[in-house]
Amino acid sequence: MPQSLCKTYIHLIFHVKTTSPKIQDDDIDRIHSYIGQLVNKTGCIDIQVGGVADHVHILFILSKDVALSYVVEEIKRNSSRWIKSISPKYHMFAWQGGYGAFSVSQSVVSKTLQYIKGQREHHKRVSFADEYKAFLISYNIEYDERYVFKD
Secondary structure, eight states: OOOOOOOEEEEEEEEBOTTSOOOOHHHHHHHHHHHHHHHHHTTOEEEEEEEETTEEEEEEEEOTTSOHHHHHHHHHHHHHHHHHHHOGGGTTOOBOSOOEEEEEOGGGHHHHHHHHHTHHHHTTTSOHHHHHHHHHHHTTOOOOHHHHTOO
8 A cells, every 4th residue: 555655734823703702811711722732632732832812823733634724723622612612702613714824844944933932022013914914825826805804
């Protein structure tokens, strides 16, 4: 039987729905930890989860046996359900409908890892909208601004 040898790094980004409560600072680390566990449950390998109150970044190795859309669905569905259970303040919590997923070259994995770890500091200077648009431009992804930040 032929072997499939692959290692695909993915930088996944999605944000909290605009009508949803934001993630509070005292909950953010355990939510990120839980999201990392969900990544691993899909057969992928979590490298780093980070972000701020209104969005999350996940760097992981995509399993050769699952589709990216499945991984995203599992992470968002299960984390949303769990977040609602940790406190009444999250009763109406929801993630946006969409996401951005970007392949990461082995040569910039450590740079991406540092970028995700530095999210709190980064967002003191840069808005999520500007950050996200920069990713879309950098990856040459065509988009219509009227729809990019819609829930």
